[in-house]
Amino acid sequence: MLTGNSLTLTQLLGALPSMLLGRRRHRAALRLALASLFGVAVERIRLFDSGRAAFAALLKLHDVQAGDEVLIPAFTCVVVPNQVPPSGARVRFIDIAAGGLNLDWLALDAAIRPATRVVVVPHNFGVACEVPTWLREKHRQVRFVDDAAHGFASQLDGQWLGSYHDGAFFSFEYSKNLSGGIGGLAILPAGASLPDADLPELRxxxxxxxxxxxxxxxxxxxxxxxxxxxxxxxxxxxxxxxxxxxxxxxxxPHPARAMPLLASVLVRRQLASLPAVLAYKQALVSRYRSALAALPALRQWPADAATHWVRYPFALPRPVADKAALARRLSAASGLNIGVWFDDVIHPSGSFRHGYRAGQAPHGEALAATVLNLPVNIAIGVDAALERKLARLLAALQVELDA
Ligand SMILES: Cc1ncc(COP(=O)(O)O)c(C=O)c1O
The missing domain is CATH 1.10.287 (Helix Hairpins)
Structure with a gap:
């Protein structure tokens, strides 16, 4: 797995001396930098050790309790539903759109019931979406919380992902858009506040x-x-x-902790180079997109040009019996690190089910059985070597398609 998507060795090594300034100063500086990036009040920026802890804080903020239900897309990571049971609420999975990465708004409308208190809105691979106004107005008791773990600094129609619903959570884990090793961010809805919790520190x-x-x-x-x-x-x-x-x-469930010192230094350093990193990744993705277009049987997804892809997904026309083995074959043939996210509706495969029954979310299952992805990492040059790797990948994919 290729990680540290936006991080350089210089940023990592340079972080060490500045860590001497101490946790509180670094976290305060990071909150200010994030507030300025998103154009929100600093009180709305809260830092954690993980995206899952940020999600748990948003469930508390929205006063989710016994008798409530939380709708979670059936194409997610197990640590997301894990945070719901401690509130007393129930998890209910909702399928994603047929052939899509995120939700189908009509299906979501039909799925919302009086007990629905929170809907987790996915932005898988960083592709931002927005709940239509009619749907939000029709279900005023529901809070729409963004799972923006894959889409830090993605935009939709000029708006930052995470700024337009009822709060959002982001992840700075190794493999995400910006890496702190681990780390999480919650953007609270406008006007909301959370009491300052003295979270335990990482050892x-x-x-x-x-x-x-x-x-x-x-x-x-x-x-x-x-x-x-x-x-x-x-x-x-x-x-x-x-x-x-x-x-x-x-x-x-995950016991929340404070954002590690290292993560708070690293994320701020990556913010400083964000515009250049985004431009570089967009060039890389546009190369992937046009290369894969040579095989029209592969599915690709449209997205806003200002998408910050965490990895670049593409799907095969038919389910693959052993996707991990196929990814290994394609990686070996091409020299590119082909990923399998998500390999199940509740990723990783074999993880706790939270009551999910096979067949409940056919679109999520179909996507999990067919989707692969390419790395979106600044260590990959957009150069002649990439062209050769892509040519080898296409040849290997053609063999799979012909089989
Ligand atoms: C879609 C999604 N949401 C949330 C998370 C949780 O983020 P974290 O690992 O920072 O808790 C992940 C983690 O991989 C994820 O893939």
């Missing part, structure tokens, strides 16, 4: 683990051998950071 050893893991990821993206050596060393001395298995296997 110091974990900050070092984040640093070592990020470093290995960044090396791997640039010099694969150096990355492998660095990761093996980090593993050997117990310096690899990963989140708990209980969340994936048993649906355990």
């Amino acid at each position: 110091c050893a974990d900050e070092w683990r984040l640093l070592a893991t990020l470093l290995s990821h960044l090396l791997a993206a640039r010099w694969p051998l150096a990355g492998r050596i660095s990761m093996a060393l980090a593993r050997r001395v117990g310096l690899v950071y990963r989140s708990g298995d209980d969340e994936v296997l048993f649906g355990e």
Whole structure:
């Protein structure tokens, strides 16, 4: 998995001395920088250790409680539904649009019931969408909360994703648009406020683990051998950071913590280079888009030109029995890191089901069985080497399509 999509080695190494300034100063500075980017009051910007913790805070803000239900798109990551049961509310999955990445507004309208309190609005792969005004006016008891984990700094018709519904949560985990190792952001709705919670800090050893893991990821993206050596060393001395298995296997909710110091420094550094990074990624994606268009059987999705893609998705015309094996074959053939997100309606496959029954969301299931993705990472040059890799990818895909 290619991660650290917008992060450079210089930004990572340069973060170390400035960490001496301390957590509070860095977090305060990051909140100001984010408020200025999104054009919102700083009180609306809240930082956490993860997107899931930011989501849990928004559920509290909207006073979600027993007897309520929260609608979650059936094409999501398990840590999203995991945050609902502690509120006492019930999770209900809603299918995504046929052939789409996000929701179908008519189907959502039909699914909303009197007990529906929150709808999680997906923006999968960073493709921003907006709930139509008629739907919001028809269901005034419902709060529409953006799962913007894949779309930090995506725009829709000139509006920042996360600024136009009833609050949004973002992720700065390794593989997201901006990487802090881990990290999360909630943008509260206008006029809302959350009491200042003194969240527990990440252990110091974990900050070092984040640093070592990020470093290995960044090396791997640039010099694969150096990355492998660095990761093996980090593993050997117990310096690899990963989140708990209980969340994936048993649906355990996540105990919220403060944003790590390293993440608050790194995210601010990436904000400083954001305009150039966005332009670079958009050039990369437009190259992907036109290359894949040579195989019209592959599905691609339209999106606003100002989309900040977390990875670039494309789908095969038929379900694949073993998508992970296909991704490995395509990666080996092309030299590009082909991903499988999401490999199930509740990703990752094999994770806790939250009552989901097979067949309940046929469109989400069809997408999970067919979608693959290309990395959108500044370490990938838009150059002749990319052209050669894309040519090899197309040839390998053609073989799959002909099989
Ligand atoms: C769609 C989606 N929402 C939310 C999250 C949660 O973000 P975090 O890992 O920062 O808690 C993820 C994480 O991968 C995700 O893919």
